[in-house]
Amino acid sequence: MHPNDPLRPPLLEHRSLLWLVVGISAAFAFVIWPFIGAVLWAVFIAIVFQPLQARVLAQVGGRPNLGAFLTLLLILVIVILPLILVTVAIVQEIAVVVQKVRAGQLELGQFVSSVFDASPLWLRNILERFGLDNLPGLLNQLAVLLASSGQAIATRLLSIGQYTIDFALGLFVMLYVLFFLLRDGHKLSRRIAVAIPLKELQAERLLTQFATVVRATVKGNLLIALVQGTLGGLAFWALGLPGPLLWGGVMALASLIPAVGAALVWGPVVIWMFSAGQFWQAIALIAWGTLVIGLVDNFLRPILVGKDTRMPDYLVLVSTLGGLAMFGINGFVMGPVIAAMFLVAWNLLTSMRQQQSALDD
Structure with missing residues (x-):
């Protein structure tokens, strides 16, 4: 058609393209939403370790793939694996605490009651005003609930076995995206800067x-x-x-x-x-x-x-x-x-x- 066709004015084309970009971007966000946490953490980690990536890249003679791989390996060994091990240890300790509550070895209500009784009068008045003066009784009921539900609660809330596949998949997505962000981060940031309508x-x-x-x-x-x-x-x-x-x-x-x-x-x-x-x-x-x-x-x-x-x-x-x-x-x-x-x-x-x-x- 002729460039000056009144049926396709430049303003209409620009607005149509803008709404198309917004709609497609929303659809893309909906598609990756199940892994949004993994993608965001890949972005965050890539930004934090960008100076390390620059040093590694200089040491390997500017080879981007090797530099990104070595940086990713360092992040995995120094940061991610220790955090995973600590998290597993904390989950195991939570399981021990729940077992003690189920066995009656740990009285949550008694502990909170002693803290409440030893608190200053002004603090107890505030707790009573918000209806928290019976918190020890509520915690005792929680302990009874934990004891009665027993193995089901321990299995569902504390066992990481049923989440292993989701966790492993999310970790893989994060590491995979992180590799390319480390390798191509500068190029992506320049493209984003050009694309932003500012x-x-x-x-x-x-x-x-x-x-x-x-x-x-x-x-x-x-x-x-x-x-x-x-x-x-x-x-x-x-x-x-x-x-x-x-x-x-x-x-x-x-x-x-x-x-x-x-x-x-x-x-x-x-x-x-x-x-x-x-x-x-x-x-x-x-x-x-x-x-x-x-x-x-x-x-x-x-x-x-x-x-x-x-x-x-x-x-x-x-x-x-x-x-x-x-x-x-x-x-x-x-x-x-x-x-x-x-x-x-x-x-x-x-x-x-x-x-x-x-x-x-």
Whole structure:
């Protein structure tokens, strides 16, 4: 047809192509959704280890396939396999705890009741106001439920056998995608920058901030969580408390929450120790939790994260909790990343409007 055909104006063609791209992109997202966690973690890990990939690539003479393979092997040996082994050990320890609850060796209600009775009056009033004063009774009912359901609960919730195929498939997808992201990451980022309907500087700033936030969240928050969880687990082991590996893992997860963090775990244990007459152990745990575990964040975060990438604590808290609620364990990265992109997008819009106002004046 003639280029100036009124039935195919340029604006209509552009809008049609745009809606086609949006529709196909949504369909593609729907197709890969079952493996979205594996794909996202491949992206996150590729961004974090991009400097390592650059060094390895320089050592092998610029051969991209060999460089990506060696980097992937290092990531597998140094990061992924240890995390898998620790996770398996934590799951086994959870099974031991459930077995103790079923056998009546661990009274959850009695433990919480002693903590509740030893709590300050103002704290008990708050718990009563929210209807949590009968929490020990609820936990006793939970213990009875665990004992009655017995093997079925232990098999369904704790056994990883039935999830082996899904886990292995997800791990394979993640490693497979990670290899190509390590090899072709720069090319893909350039294509994305060109495809984004923004000015070149704006697209580069957006992608740079995305990579910076991912590195800060994964490298900073995750490493700090592992350090705090390890220190907490060592403290529980030294004090002879049951399940140090399990509670270390719980403290690692809790440390992702700003302001309170690992204190959510060791704080109630301190109260229980005071109620049980273990004063020196309680004081030692307070000192370790405050002076060692608590200060890890203050020392390591500026080194690993950097001041330029830090968001307000309230925004980190809300985005982390919201991300965990929406996306599960992947949310502790996705939540802050989405929040950071929210700030970057509004900053870009503000800068563009200020520039336009300056030109108009």
